[in-house]
Every structure is written in structure tokens, then in C-alpha cells.
Amino acid sequence: MLHSIAKVAVSLNVDGVTNNLVERLYTNKRKVSPHLSRRFQILGYHKVSPDEHPFFEPLPPDIFEKQMQFLKSCYRVMSLQELVDRSARGEVPERAVAITFDDGYRDNYDYAFPILRKYKFPATIFLATGAIGSGKLIWHDRIFDAFRFATVDRARVEDAAVPELKLQTAEARQRSLESTLVRAKTLYGDQRRRFIDDIESKLRPVLPEDADQRMLNWDQVREMHRAGIEFGSHTVSHTILSQIPRSEMSKELRGSKEELSDQLGAPISSFAYPNGKATDYNSEAKAVIRECGYSCAVTCCSGFNHAFSDVFELKRGLPWQREIEVFRLKFFLQRHGLAS
Numbered sequence: 266m267l268h269s270i271a272k273v274a275v276s277l278n279v280d281g282v283t284n285n286l287v288e289r290l291y292t293n294k295r296k297v298s299p300h301l302s303r304r305f306q307i308l309g310y311h312k313v314s315p316d317e318h319p320f321f322e323p324l325p326p327d328i329f330e331k332q333m334q335f336l337k338s339c340y341r342v343m344s345l346q347e348l349v350d351r352s353a354r355g356e357v358p359e360r361a362v363a364i365t366f367d368d369g370y371r372d373n374y375d376y377a378f379p380i381l382r383k384y385k386f387p388a389t390i391f392l393a394t395g396a397i398g399s400g401k402l403i404w405h406d407r408i409f410d411a412f413r414f415a416t417v418d419r420a421r422v423e424d425a426a427v428p429e430l431k432l433q434t435a436e437a438r439q440r441s442l443e444s445t446l447v448r449a450k451t452l453y454g455d456q457r458r459r460f461i462d463d464i465e466s467k468l469r470p471v472l473p474e475d476a477d478q479r480m481l482n483w484d485q486v487r488e489m490h491r492a493g494i495e496f497g498s499h500t501v502s503h504t505i506l507s508q509i510p511r512s513e514m515s516k517e518l519r520g521s522k523e524e525l526s527d528q529l530g531a532p533i534s535s536f537a538y539p540n541g542k543a544t545d546y547n548s549e550a551k552a553v554i555r556e557c558g559y560s561c562a563v564t565c566c567s568g569f570n571h572a573f574s575d576v577f578e579l580k581r582g583l584p585w586q587r588e589i590e591v592f593r594l595k596f597f598l599q600r601h602g603l604a605s
């Protein structure tokens with residue numbers, strides 16, 4: 266249904282016609298209401314790859330390319346940092362958009378980077394630095410793998426907060442995975458490591474040989490950086506900031522920033538909240554981010570940004586729609602505050 270509506274809207278060029286009229290009415294003047302303010306959208310990608318994943322599906326490269334092609338013809342893609350700076354100066358141009366990626370998957374280098382180069386688009390990749398060039402995986406991938414490649418179909422784990430794991434059907438497996446993820450999101454450090462070690466020892470996954478090769482290494486990061494890709498922090502261990510004490514927040518935020526700036530020989534100023542929902546960060550986290558010298562932080566709450574936006578709580582759309590017409594319609598509705 267949505268796809269049919271989107272197809273009609275696209276065939277009538279509803280977004281193009283409306284943008285032509287409305288974008289020039291939006292202004293950078295701070296005195297006006299945010300509804301009339303010049304705006305910019307931030308797209309938040311994760312994996313771009315032809316691989317299939319039952320729990321954390323990548324965006325296929327051909328669909329990613331269609332989205333980039335569309336942005337090239339109808340919008341103005343700029344780097345996140347430039348848009349944040351321009352917003353502060355009241356110089357956001359019409360039709361502005363920034364592209365970002367979270368986590369640091371190697372497929373960003375293999376598939377997304379060549380497409381970004383083809384369209385000459387800047388982008389920002391937020392790295393969970395503990396998983397870069399270390400052969401380690403982000404904790405959620407260890408959990409996904411344990412469920413995806415499990416060799417048992419039920420198990421009881423030591424943590425009493427997690428009900429017995431049942432993997433006999435796809436639905437049961439999904440439910441057990443959800444309760445495991447919910448629990449893991451509340452943990453950090455050794456406690457989370459022990460929890461995941463236990464999950465792995467109970468589900469006994471047999472992993473594919475290249476399982477530890479799925480994150481970027483520092484050579485790839487540096488090569489992309491030289492080609493104009495920006496990098497930002499996504500913490501060291503992808504821990505949910507609202508779940509940890511201030512001292513731990515500080516370690517995650519400083520540690521990742523230092524490692525990134527050492528590896529790149531450049532200052533690091535942007536941050537992306539792990540998980541990024543409104544409950545995954547709080548005012549304390551925002552204060553620590555500021556203290557650590559970051560100039561902006563992006564969430565996974567959808568919507569558009571403007572000169573009045575809190576730069577430590579920037580909104581992002583997650584463009585996981587497969588049909589380009591649906592992507593285009595949602596993008597347009599979000600841009601003008603007509604959909605969340």
C-alpha cells in the first residue's frame with residue numbers, strides 16, 4: 266500500500282515540486298519559528314553489503330547506490346561537520362543533507378566507499394574503536410552470531426533476568442534473542458563480557474572462518490580519511506551511555522577520541538550515541554560529551570535539524586526502505602516535519 270502511494274507521489278514529482286516552492290521560503294534567521302527554519306537531514310546507515318543477516322540486515326549496495334543517485338539529483342550532500350558549523354553561523358543552504366554510518370563495518374570500505382567516491386559525497390563514519398583492527402566484535406554481533414550459528418535449540422543461562430533460551434522456531438529464536446539483547450544493553454565491562462561468554466558457551470555457535478574479519482582496520486580507515494571521509498566516535502565498546510556511571514562514560518568518550526585522533530593525526534569532534542534512542546542517553550552523557558571536547562552528537566531519533574536544534578542531540582533518519590520510491594517519500598515527509 267505504502268509503496269503504491271509512494272510510486273504515485275514520485276511519478277507526480279510531489280517532492281520535487283514542493284521542495285522548489287518551500288525550500289527557498291525556509292530561512293536561517295533565528296528569529297523565526299523552527300517550522301520556517303532552514304533545515305538539514307542526517308541519514309544514518311550501518312552495513313552496506315549483499316550479505317543476508319537474519320537479525321541485522323545490511324542495505325544491499327545497489328539500493329544504497331539508488332539512494333545516492335537520488336540525493337545527487339535532488340539534494341545537496343555536505344559533511345556533517347560543515348553542516349553543524351554552517352547551522353551555528355546561520356548559513357545552512359537549501360536541500361542540505363549529511364550521510365553517516367555507525368559502528369565501523371568493513372563493508373563500509375568494500376561497498377559504500379566506492380559508491381560515495383563515484384558521487385563525490387562526503388560522509389562521516391562513527392567507530393566503536395575497540396572493534397577496529399583488533400579482531401574483536403561489537404558485543405551485539407557476538408550475540409547475533411551466537412543465535413545465528415547456534416548448535417543447540419534450547420539453553421538456560423546463568424543470568425536469572427533472562428528466561429530459558431528457545432531456538433526451535435524462528436519466532437522463538439527471535440524472542441529469546443530480544444530478551445538477551447535487552448539484558449545485555451543494561452550491562453558493561455566485565456559483567457557484559459561474562460554474560461556473553463556464558464551465552465556463547467550455552468548456544469555453542471560454529472562460526473564461519475571469516476567471522477572476525479567484518480570490522481574495518483586502521484589502514485582502511487586512514488585510506489578513507491585521506492579521501493575525505495570524516496570519522497567520529499561511537500565509544501570504545503558500544504556501551505549504552507544511559508546505563509553506565511559518569512566515570513565510565515568519560516573513559517568511553519575520551520578513549521575513543523584519543524585513539525581516533527592518534528590513528529588519523531587529526532582532531533575528532535563528532536559523536537554518535539550507541540543505539541541512539543531517547544532512552545539510550547541522558548543529560549549527564551551530553552555534559553560529558555561536551556567536557557570531552559566534542560562539538561556535536563547524533564542520535565537515532567528521526568526528524569530534521571535546524572538552527573535551533575541541540576547540537577548534542579541531532580536527529581537522524583535510518584533509511585532501511587528497500588523501494589526507492591518509499592525512501593524518497595519518507596525522506597521528503599521527514600524533511601518537512603510531516604512524518605517522524
Ligand SMILES: [Zn+2]
Binds near residue numbers: 368499
Ligand atoms: Zn552502533
